[in-house]
Amino acid sequence: MNSAEPVIHIVDDDASFLRASSRLLRASGFAVKTFASAADFFSQRDQDAVGCLVADLQMPGMDGLDLQAALARTRNPLPILFLTGHGDIPSSVRAMRGGAEDFLVKSAPKTLLLDAIRRAVARDARERKTRVQRREANERIGALTEREREVFGHVIRGRLNKQIADDLGITERTVKCHRQSITTKLGVPSVAELTRLALQAGVLAEFPPTFPKGQ
Amino acid sequence: MLPLCKIRQGLRGEFFLFFATAAAILFFFTSTASAAEPKRVLVVHSFGSVAPPFTTHSIAFETELVEKMGEGVDLDEVSLDMARYSDPTLREALVEYVQKRQSHWQPDLVVPIGSPAGVFVAQYRDRLFPETPILYTGMDRRRLAPDALEKNAAFIGENFDAPGFVEDILQIAPATKNIAVVIGASPVEQYWAAAFRKEFEQFTNRINFIWLNDLSLEQMLEKTRALPPNSYIFLILLLRDATGVTHNADEALQRIHAVANAPINSIFQHQLGLGIVGGRLYQAELEGIESARIAVRILHGEPASGFPPKIVGPLSPRYDWRELKRWKIDEKLLPPGSTVLFREPTIWERYQRWIIAGISVFILQALLIFGLLANLIKRRRAERSLIESEDRVALAAEAAQLGVWELDSATNEVWVSDKMRDLFQIPPGKGVDYATFQERVYPDDQPLRDLAIKRAIETKGSYEIEYRILLPDGTVRWISGRARCLGNGGGRSTRLVGVSMDVTKRKQTEALFEMETRRLQDEITHVGRVSMMGQLASALAHEINQPLGAILRNAEAAELFMQSETPDLEEIRAILADIRADDQRAGGVIDRMRALLKRHVLDTQLLDLTELVDDVAKLARSDAATRHVKLTVNLPTDLPPVRGDRVHLQQVLLNLILNGMDALKEVSPENRRVTVSARVGAERTVEIAVSDTGHGIAAEKLTHIFDPFFTTKPDGMGMGLAISRTIVESHGGRLWAANNNGSGATFRFTLPPAEETSNS
Numbered sequence: 001m002n003s004a005e006p007v008i009h010i011v012d013d014d015a016s017f018l019r020a021s022s023r024l025l026r027a028s029g030f031a032v033k034t035f036a037s038a039a040d041f042f043s044q045r046d047q048d049a050v051g052c053l054v055a056d057l058q059m060p061g062m063d064g065l066d067l068q069a070a071l072a073r074t075r076n077p078l079p080i081l082f083l084t085g086h087g088d089i090p091s092s093v094r095a096m097r098g099g100a101e102d103f104l105v106k107s108a109p110k111t112l113l114l115d116a117i118r119r120a121v122a123r124d125a126r127e128r129k130t131r132v133q134r135r136e137a138n139e140r141i142g143a144l145t146e147r148e149r150e151v152f153g154h155v156i157r158g159r160l161n162k163q164i165a166d167d168l169g170i171t172e173r174t175v176k177c178h179r180q181s182i183t184t185k186l187g188v189p190s191v192a193e194l195t196r197l198a199l200q201a202g203v204l205a206e207f208p209p210t211f212p213k214g215q
Numbered sequence: 216m217l218p219l220c221k222i223r224q225g226l227r228g229e230f231f232l233f234f235a236t237a238a239a240i241l242f243f244f245t246s247t248a249s250a251a252e253p254k255r256v257l258v259v260h261s262f263g264s265v266a267p268p269f270t271t272h273s274i275a276f277e278t279e280l281v282e283k284m285g286e287g288v289d290l291d292e293v294s295l296d297m298a299r300y301s302d303p304t305l306r307e308a309l310v311e312y313v314q315k316r317q318s319h320w321q322p323d324l325v326v327p328i329g330s331p332a333g334v335f336v337a338q339y340r341d342r343l344f345p346e347t348p349i350l351y352t353g354m355d356r357r358r359l360a361p362d363a364l365e366k367n368a369a370f371i372g373e374n375f376d377a378p379g380f381v382e383d384i385l386q387i388a389p390a391t392k393n394i395a396v397v398i399g400a401s402p403v404e405q406y407w408a409a410a411f412r413k414e415f416e417q418f419t420n421r422i423n424f425i426w427l428n429d430l431s432l433e434q435m436l437e438k439t440r441a442l443p444p445n446s447y448i449f450l451i452l453l454l455r456d457a458t459g460v461t462h463n464a465d466e467a468l469q470r471i472h473a474v475a476n477a478p479i480n481s482i483f484q485h486q487l488g489l490g491i492v493g494g495r496l497y498q499a500e501l502e503g504i505e506s507a508r509i510a511v512r513i514l515h516g517e518p519a520s521g522f523p524p525k526i527v528g529p530l531s532p533r534y535d536w537r538e539l540k541r542w543k544i545d546e547k548l549l550p551p552g553s554t555v556l557f558r559e560p561t562i563w564e565r566y567q568r569w570i571i572a573g574i575s576v577f578i579l580q581a582l583l584i585f586g587l588l589a590n591l592i593k594r595r596r597a598e599r600s601l602i603e604s605e606d607r608v609a610l611a612a613e614a615a616q617l618g619v620w621e622l623d624s625a626t627n628e629v630w631v632s633d634k635m636r637d638l639f640q641i642p643p644g645k646g647v648d649y650a651t652f653q654e655r656v657y658p659d660d661q662p663l664r665d666l667a668i669k670r671a672i673e674t675k676g677s678y679e680i681e682y683r684i685l686l687p688d689g690t691v692r693w694i695s696g697r698a699r700c701l702g703n704g705g706g707r708s709t710r711l712v713g714v715s716m717d718v719t720k721r722k723q724t725e726a727l728f729e730m731e732t733r734r735l736q737d738e739i740t741h742v743g744r745v746s747m748m749g750q751l752a753s754a755l756a757h758e759i760n761q762p763l764g765a766i767l768r769n770a771e772a773a774e775l776f777m778q779s780e781t782p783d784l785e786e787i788r789a790i791l792a793d794i795r796a797d798d799q800r801a802g803g804v805i806d807r808m809r810a811l812l813k814r815h816v817l818d819t820q821l822l823d824l825t826e827l828v829d830d831v832a833k834l835a836r837s838d839a840a841t842r843h844v845k846l847t848v849n850l851p852t853d854l855p856p857v858r859g860d861r862v863h864l865q866q867v868l869l870n871l872i873l874n875g876m877d878a879l880k881e882v883s884p885e886n887r888r889v890t891v892s893a894r895v896g897a898e899r900t901v902e903i904a905v906s907d908t909g910h911g912i913a914a915e916k917l918t919h920i921f922d923p924f925f926t927t928k929p930d931g932m933g934m935g936l937a938i939s940r941t942i943v944e945s946h947g948g949r950l951w952a953a954n955n956n957g958s959g960a961t962f963r964f965t966l967p968p969a970e971e972t973s974n975s
Contacts, residue, residue, distance in 0.1 A: 010595065014765065015605075018795055020765040020766075020767075020772065020793060024768045028775060058836070060836070085761055091843075094843075106764030107763055177281055178280060178292075181282075
């Protein structure tokens, strides 16, 4: 599924501009899908599509920024490139803060547009890979029991078995058992690897640093 | 301190579910009270924490037990470390220690792992665990007294086939004359040394056994370094050597392997890969898992004596490929059903992908060359047919309003389509050459075109220019010209093929737009409402940029399509039609803008208010979007028509909407709303309201906001509301403002219905 050909999704309420952009991108060698509105995009798009989205900023109904916010909540947030009749600073700031790849006026030169699209497609591929890694890491960490997860949190913070045992009120031997089981389930032998896994899964923040008791 | 392991956790939900649904398993639980307390298991280790194969067994056992029982088990362990402390007085101290521990922690099951632990538990059973079930595991059956299993005990262990080990060696190394036996000198090792020596007697007529059990490990290494030819090394156990030094058998094996001049075999599967050749090996791990399963059943109430003693046999023979290679042992000698592990891939196996990739590249290259040849032939044919189909191209270009021409650089001959003649107003039938056309080009632009064509011919490239032509009747037209060299450049001549298009209208629109923008600027200065006009200009810029953007994209696309060997003329025609439509659209926008911006006297006409409000909302919408204001129009369907000046009333409404948006700057984006509503009041007067959700108007300012030059905005001129009120009043209506009950303010103006105005 991830090896699919990237598709450039264009959303614009201006039918003529939509047609013209589609022609240019097709002639430049891209696969293109066009949508007359944000609503059309959400109802007709291929949920697993790869590529990027080129959206008009000002559209009736759901505008470009709404579209960006809604897309960001889905499980396949394609990078967005915004086009606008004329740019204004607040919108562009908001769009870029929302993670937009670029913000171009509709009359921008072809090379700018095509470069931005190539960047967005490349970014999509990159982010897709990170998401897969993250999901896999999450699945692996998800297989831990509650207690193992707790011990895991301490281990990646660099706590010694003795300290963990003291913190959790269990014996060091039990901590070793849990660690054994954690390493088997996660398939990584070293603490550094475990920490990298937590980082990949984006769960590092769930395990705040702990401090020895009674100090 | 002895290491302890306790796992105490609460009862899980599924435990109850299990209890309720599986009545057949009910007998496992003597009562719910006992189920709630974790079962206590005491593991008795023979040696310390790193003593393979015993630890391989105990780790597998503990992991499996915790996996199966979860929170239902509480593990504790005692390590006898019998390799070090086998002294009888120490042993007595150990018994006392284990006894005392039980007043704190009474186990439900005792699991000795390894024969030293097994022998110890069996010997002191009556003093230590008279009532507790015992599970003996990880030991040879021969090590326990026959009556050890009689009372509430289970057994799972191995029954080492000592002659089998020698047979395994002879199977793969039939020429073996000497077997060096590596084993330590701890009590258990002394036992095994004796047992194996006895079992090996049957081979002494053909094999010379070299016993190394009275040596230190260093001495053993020396011996194995220089064994006579046709020797083999057999490692039984190495826990403590004759000098009393404790060893890790796995590490010792690796050290021997590093120096030995003969192949090595051992007993345990986990040592395969550490340097042994292999044969029928015993798997301590499997036994650990198996015993954990029996432990679970005993803890669930099954009597320990109900399990018949279980002997775990050796695995099917398996070998280390690297060792077979090292000692040049032919795989044909291996018994049937053998598994060879650690096989290193052959060149083909290792580089299979590279080889396939290499061949693929070769085939691909061949295909590519073939394809290129085919393509070349095809292209030659296409070029010929292109010339043949000049007429067709001309027809299509004609329909697309494109002038098409072709120049042969060698002969300076020019072929042109009829449309090209039309564009340049050259009479049909008149002979043409390069100069004929160049003469038509506006004098200032002649060098530009000349240079572009020369350069294209020189570089065999293309060009794209816009230039003016001066027609015989004195009119000036703008031409967009694109051309490109054809042919492979094999000969001296180069053919340049081009299209020309009249873009005068687009140029005019652009010029007009520039002019209008300038005029708009003038208007702004004139009216003095910087903010309103600024917003208006940006709204119009947006409107006009749509068609201009589309024209640009279409032109770029057409350019790319033109680069194709066989341009899709249908597509190009569709593009040109779109360009023309967008051109007209841009013109329309300019017309509307002009109508809106022209300052003129009151031009009253019958107005549909719904349409008027919608027009203004359309203008304001892009501005609303960029400011993140939700602009809502909420009109009843039955608004009566009014009589008034469309443009002036639009200005009033736009002004009120823009003011409303200005008032929302301090409000968070999700609460920025401007609503335009209308209602029909007394005497069919129409009242239009523009309300915002800002902070409202301060009471002391409310009476002054309609005064000229009064403003609350840093960039305001204070004229908007004053002018608006004048306009509304000139229509016979009223304009006023009030703060809302909730937040923000509402501006309202009334307009009398059409009949009354017309009557008055």
